[in-house]
Amino acid sequence: MIQVFYARGKTALIDSTIDLVNDTIKMGILKDTYAVSTTSHQFWDDVSAYEIPAAGAYYSGGATLTNMAITTVIADEEAKVDCDDIVLSFSAASMQYLVFYKDTTQATNSPLIAYVDLETPVSYDSEVLSVLVNSDGLIRVG
Numbered sequence: 001m002i003q004v005f006y007a008r009g010k011t012a013l014i015d016s017t018i019d020l021v022n023d024t025i026k027m028g029i030l031k032d033t034y035a036v037s038t039t040s041h042q043f044w045d046d047v048s049a050y051e052i053p054a055a056g057a058y059y060s061g062g063a064t065l066t067n068m069a070i071t072t073v074i075a076d077e078e079a080k081v082d083c084d085d086i087v088l089s090f091s092a093a094s095m096q097y098l099v100f101y102k103d104t105t106q107a108t109n110s111p112l113i114a115y116v117d118l119e120t121p122v123s124y125d126s127e128v129l130s131v132l133v134n135s136d137g138l139i140r141v142g
Contacts, residue, residue, distance in 0.1 A: 008042045009113040012102070018111060020081050020139075021068045024103040025113070027086060027131070028062035032096035032121035045107035047099060055091035061103065063088055065138075080137030087130050094123045098131065100138075114139075 005013075012018040018025075034050035041047055044061070054060040065083040072079050098116040 003114070003116050004036075004038060005114040006038045006041060006112040009101075009111060012111045013113065018102045018113060021070060025065045025068060025083075026062040026101055026103045027065060028099045028101065029058065029093070029095045030097040030099055030115075031094060034097050036097070036115065036117070041112055043108055043112060044101050044103070044110040047112065048107055050097075052090075052093045052095050055093070057089040058093070061107075062099075064103070065100075071137075079141050081139040082137040083133055085130060085132050087128060089128045090124045092123075092125045093129075094121050096121045 009018070013020070028044070028048070029052045030047060030050040031052055034047060048061075051060070051062070052058065063086050065086065067082075067084045069082050070079060071082065096118050098118070100113045100115065102111050102113065104110045
């Protein structure tokens, strides 16, 4: 599911600054006006100005991922990170990016991990958004 990692997000995963199972990991939703920079964007405050407005069941800062787990898939010689599906309801929103980050409660030091580009702006009006994490997991390393 994850398409692209932020450069410093990779480092934070490797050096254990980010613990995907024990830290609070969130998914923020950004508008299509966001200009991606995987090298200069490091923290949530670098991108939060592009976040969709809080409304309905979407709160500022995004949704917390639940039941994060890391498993080894021996047959495929891979490891995967999985979590529960994310279901949110909106009053109205236009979005294009799902950004994953570690929430430290301070945007200035909440490191970005990765993002998914929906490729075109998606508009919702009083809808429910379901982000279904498939059986391959949120992140798969092989």
